[in-house]
Amino acid sequence: MSPETPALDLQDERLVAPQTLGDAVRAAFRRVRDGDLGMLPVFGGIVVIWTVFQLLNRTFLSSTNLVNLSFDIVPVGFLALGIVCVLLVGQIDLSVGSVSGVAAAVTALVMVRYEQPIWLAILAAVATGCLIGFVYAQGFNRFAVPSFVMTLAGLLAFLGVQLWLLRGQNAVNLPYDSDLVQFAQLWFVPEWMSYLFAIIAAAGFLGTSLAGARTRKAAGLSAPSPRLLVFRAALVLAALGFTVFYLNKTRGVAWMFVLFVVVVLVMHYVLSRTKFGRSIYAVGGNPEAARRAGINVKSVYAWTFVMCSTLAAVGGVLAAARLAAATQSTGTGDVNLNAIAAAVIGGTSLFGGRGSAFSALLGILVIQSISSGLTLLNLDSSYRFMITGAVLVLAVALDSFARRSRQAHGRG
Amino acid sequence: MLSLRGISKSFGAVAALADVDLDVGEGEVVAVVGDNGAGKSTLVKVLAGVHPPDSGTIEFEGREVRLESPTQVHALGIATVFQDLALCENLDVKANLFLGREIRPFLLDDVAMEKRSWELLRQLSAKIPTLSVPVAALSGGQRQTVAIARSLLGDPKVILLDEPTAALGVAQTAEVLNLVERLRDKGLGVVMISHNMEDVRAVADRVAVLRLGRNNGVFDARTVSTEDIIAAITGAADNVVAQRASRTADRTSQGSDPR
Numbered sequence: 001m002s003p004e005t006p007a008l009d010l011q012d013e014r015l016v017a018p019q020t021l022g023d024a025v026r027a028a029f030r031r032v033r034d035g036d037l038g039m040l041p042v043f044g045g046i047v048v049i050w051t052v053f054q055l056l057n058r059t060f061l062s063s064t065n066l067v068n069l070s071f072d073i074v075p076v077g078f079l080a081l082g083i084v085c086v087l088l089v090g091q092i093d094l095s096v097g098s099v100s101g102v103a104a105a106v107t108a109l110v111m112v113r114y115e116q117p118i119w120l121a122i123l124a125a126v127a128t129g130c131l132i133g134f135v136y137a138q139g140f141n142r143f144a145v146p147s148f149v150m151t152l153a154g155l156l157a158f159l160g161v162q163l164w165l166l167r168g169q170n171a172v173n174l175p176y177d178s179d180l181v182q183f184a185q186l187w188f189v190p191e192w193m194s195y196l197f198a199i200i201a202a203a204g205f206l207g208t209s210l211a212g213a214r215t216r217k218a219a220g221l222s223a224p225s226p227r228l229l230v231f232r233a234a235l236v237l238a239a240l241g242f243t244v245f246y247l248n249k250t251r252g253v254a255w256m257f258v259l260f261v262v263v264v265l266v267m268h269y270v271l272s273r274t275k276f277g278r279s280i281y282a283v284g285g286n287p288e289a290a291r292r293a294g295i296n297v298k299s300v301y302a303w304t305f306v307m308c309s310t311l312a313a314v315g316g317v318l319a320a321a322r323l324a325a326a327t328q329s330t331g332t333g334d335v336n337l338n339a340i341a342a343a344v345i346g347g348t349s350l351f352g353g354r355g356s357a358f359s360a361l362l363g364i365l366v367i368q369s370i371s372s373g374l375t376l377l378n379l380d381s382s383y384r385f386m387i388t389g390a391v392l393v394l395a396v397a398l399d400s401f402a403r404r405s406r407q408a409h410g411r412g
Numbered sequence: 413m414l415s416l417r418g419i420s421k422s423f424g425a426v427a428a429l430a431d432v433d434l435d436v437g438e439g440e441v442v443a444v445v446g447d448n449g450a451g452k453s454t455l456v457k458v459l460a461g462v463h464p465p466d467s468g469t470i471e472f473e474g475r476e477v478r479l480e481s482p483t484q485v486h487a488l489g490i491a492t493v494f495q496d497l498a499l500c501e502n503l504d505v506k507a508n509l510f511l512g513r514e515i516r517p518f519l520l521d522d523v524a525m526e527k528r529s530w531e532l533l534r535q536l537s538a539k540i541p542t543l544s545v546p547v548a549a550l551s552g553g554q555r556q557t558v559a560i561a562r563s564l565l566g567d568p569k570v571i572l573l574d575e576p577t578a579a580l581g582v583a584q585t586a587e588v589l590n591l592v593e594r595l596r597d598k599g600l601g602v603v604m605i606s607h608n609m610e611d612v613r614a615v616a617d618r619v620a621v622l623r624l625g626r627n628n629g630v631f632d633a634r635t636v637s638t639e640d641i642i643a644a645i646t647g648a649a650d651n652v653v654a655q656r657a658s659r660t661a662d663r664t665s666q667g668s669d670p671r
Contacts, residue, residue, distance in 0.1 A: 008526075008527065008530045009526065009530060009542065009543060009544075012539075012540075012541035012542070212523075215523045216523050219523050219524070219526075219527045220527065221523065221526055221527065221530075273519055273520050274517060274518055274519070274520060275514040275517035275518070275520065276517075278503075278507060278511070278514060278520065279511075279512070281500070281502060281503060281507075282500045282503060282507075282511055282512075284502070285500035285501055285502035285503060286498070286499070286500045286501065286502075288498060289497075289498035289499055289500050289511075290500065290511070290512075291462075291482070292460070292462065292482050292492075292494065292498045293482070293498070293511040293512035293513075294481070294482045294483030294486060294512040294513075295511070295512050353500070353502035353503075354502055406548075407548070
């Protein structure tokens with residue numbers, strides 16, 4: 001395109017298009033000041049928390065501990081991903097912990113007591129999660145029970161179901177040599193393959209962004225320069241390569257962690273690149289407008305509740321696998337709040353319509369880092385609860401504050 | 413093109429619409445006027461498929477149709493711009509324009525949607541600097557433009573505008589009125605709900621008056637006087653003095669009061 005005719009989307013003379021790197025930095029700074037924080041708080045949080053714990057205990061950032069962290073974030077991470085879905089439509093699910101506990105119990109009972117194959121146990125647990133989400137959706141859509149009350153009741157009721165399933169025994173141990181337990185404790189990506197994954201991811205990122213820029217240009221729209229895209233892809237490659245290298249210094253990249261990342265990426269695709277994802281954001285932003293645009297609002301609510309409970313059930317299966325047991329306390333205690341805190345800390349708004357799948361991954365990294373750091377310092381769970389509670393309040397306060405600032409600066 | 417016969421709609425004990433008739437032809441602008449609570453908004457919602465009517469028949473392009481859901485009504489070719497615009501403030505302009513009608517549902521074609529959005533907004537000579545900001549960042553007039561542009565996406569045959577100029581400044585009102593004329597010249601039927609007599613007389617071909625949920629006269633916009641419309645709206649012709657006056661004096665305009 002010749003420089004005299006600006007791209008189709010840059011023709012308005014009032015538009016202040018960033019020309020130089022300095023402009024881009026200033027624009028980003030203005031966005032943050034106006035309350036469009038995006039992923040900034042969570043990255044800041046990770047840096048602060050990792051620095052503090054590394055100063056307090058030299059082993060915190062060791063490869064061994066980070067490999068453990070990459071395992072530990074996965075079960076609650078799945079719960080947080082489910083929470084992101086319901087938060088995006090402006091609802092809440094307070095029962096993900098209990099649902100994951102029930103799923104863990106179902107898995108263990110089907111595998112151990114009824115001696116069925118693993119796939120059947122997982123299927124039964126996931127189907128249970130699906131069914132619970134369906135029940136929530138019916139209560140919410142048909143009987144207009146607020147999701148807060150519905151899932152608070154579920155929190156108690158499904159804890160009851162879990163205790164009933166495991167009655168008379170504190171824990172059902174999973175056989176240690178089963179594939180499920182091995183997957184959650186011992187299976188690692190071979191070193192060469194983990195590097196291959198990093199290269200494929202960066203190449204895929206580069207390929208899609210270059211192709212995207214080319215179609216935009218062909219359509220007469222502005223597009224980022226190829227040089228910038230190559231630079232960004234190189235950054236991604238460097239970050240992934242270093243992570244893989246560092247984890248491979250000891251045990252390596254866990255398959256369970258890879259599974260979580262893949263599910264997060266799939267969820268990101270669904271939310272940002274499909275009609276269904278768009279309708280989730282629309283319902284979270286303005287349900288009445290979504291209804292008038294012809295979106296079946298009730299079915300969107302129903303799907304998000306089902307997705308949330310199903311992901312919680314997957315998290316429960318993995319929690320049982322990680323512990324090699326389903327106990328009466330699986331999914332109880334701080335699990336619920338950790339999942340919700342992770343989603344909010346990651347930048348998903350409690351008020352609906354704002355957030356992304358990545359907030360589950362980054363948020364749970366913050367939460368689990370705190371937990372891991374405090375464990376390394378030999379502090380018991382009382383401190384962990386207090387600190388996690390404080391972090392949650394901080395995150396929600398930041399969200400509310402940013403929301404007000406966004407409204408004042410016309411950024412929605 | 414679109415004709416309603418005996419449409420009724422009640423909310424509980426309140427009859428919001430009773431036995432209402434309305435006709436819109438090809439390339440015709442019909443203004444629907446009425447006081448607060450006359451049933452204008454309910455009529456819009458019936459026509460948009462938001463509230464199916466309790467009784468009555470609706471004919472569209474010679475066939476009897478049922479207006480049951482917004483999607484189905486839109487597929488028929490009747491587009492609606494609501495007074496509250498019904499935009500999602502957290503989504504950007506192009507996402508709002510294509511909401512519910514996205515191109516390629518399983519791999520959204522953002523480029524095609526953005527291109528089409530620009531074409532559409534240029535056609536309406538809209539003054540929106542960028543499409544990638546959330547709608548919350550736009551002014552009232554810009555939002556109105558987005559809402560009208562959105563209704564035009566599916567190439568509708570009839571378009572309903574609910575108070576299109578209520579929130580607009582002088583220049584923007586003129587632009588919307590130009591737009592209404594452009595729609596009429598393209599052969600669309602336009603139903604315009606309005607409070608503003610000047611706007612009504614500026615663009616409408618016919619003026620239909622609603623009063624307390626009932627038809628209260630249909631006037632030819634070129635011949636009727638503003639006073640007659642206002643009389644029909646307020647029911648000023650509906651009291652003893654006026655009835656006596658109309659019995660004794662010669663009628664000045666034909667059809668101002670059917671009774």
